[in-house]
Amino acid sequence: MNISPVSTDRGHLVIDGLTVIYASTRGSLTALSNVSIDVGKGEFVAVLWPSGCGKSTLLRIVSGLVAPTKGRVTLGLKPVLGPRQDVGIVFQHATLLPWKTVLENVLVPIRSLKLPIDTGRQRALDLLELVGLSKFAYHYPNELSGGMQQRVGIARGLVHDPSMLLMDEPFGALDAMTREHMTLELQSLWMKTQKSVLFITHSIPEAVFLADKIIVLSSRPGTVMETVAVDIPRPRRVETMTDPTFSTLCNRLRGMFGSHGTID
Secondary structure, three states: OOOOOOOOOOOEEEEEEEEEEEEEEEEEEEEEEEEEEEEEEOOOOEEEEOOOOHHHHHHHOOOOOOOOEEEEEEEOOOEOOOOOOEEEEOOOOOOOOOOOOOHHOOOOHHHHHOOOOHHHHHHHHHHHHHOHHHHOOOOOOOHOOOHHHHHHHHHHHHHOOOOOOEEEEEOOOOOOOHHHHHHHHHHHHHHHHOOEEEEEEEEEHHHHHHEEEEEEEOOOOOOEEEEOOOOOOOOOOHHHHHOOHHHHHHHHHHHOOOOOOOOO
16 A cells, blocks of 8 residues: 655654753652653654653653753754644544544644645545554544544544654553554554654553563653663564563563552
């Protein structure tokens, strides 16, 4: 399948020395401290962390909605100084508009960015076929299962052809079986589109299964504890989860959180 491009900007995401300090009535609060993360072109990077260590802050900064206190973020060699057209976001909940069809929900970024609607509609249809929902283009969200709604959310995040895809615990609200199935589907979709991905998760097996490398963050203030390479051949299958290499890496990551907080 040939998915028509909307934009041609491609590059790396570089988060360099990122520190974020909030002022409050109780004094200053450091959410992130000297965080550096590099996502290469076409690389899938997972970020693991305990609750309350600045996840929302990191995503807001990368998406250009919040400015850092110190440090900088560049995407495609250009500084992130505000919202960018070349960033797509997939949320924990699909947040689809119930009065719009699946196709119209996917087209929301095309319309909000005022991109050519004809090209955007064809790309949306191509993406719906890619995620296995072409027969549901004119259905409404309440006619879809939770997993299907998340696939619509992923198509929506990709429809304007961003160079960077941010995924905020996209499977966290799904049941265990659906979550495992969606993990397999996401790997397949990523291998076809080769987008750069920053994937936020509390699930160690999910991070190991999907990522090229894993960034382990501490509890607040969030700092990088370790960067772990995942040297497991692709495509990874359900059987991969029983491989000794997979189990060893999961156990190693669990050990890092023994004295730093809990993780799912």
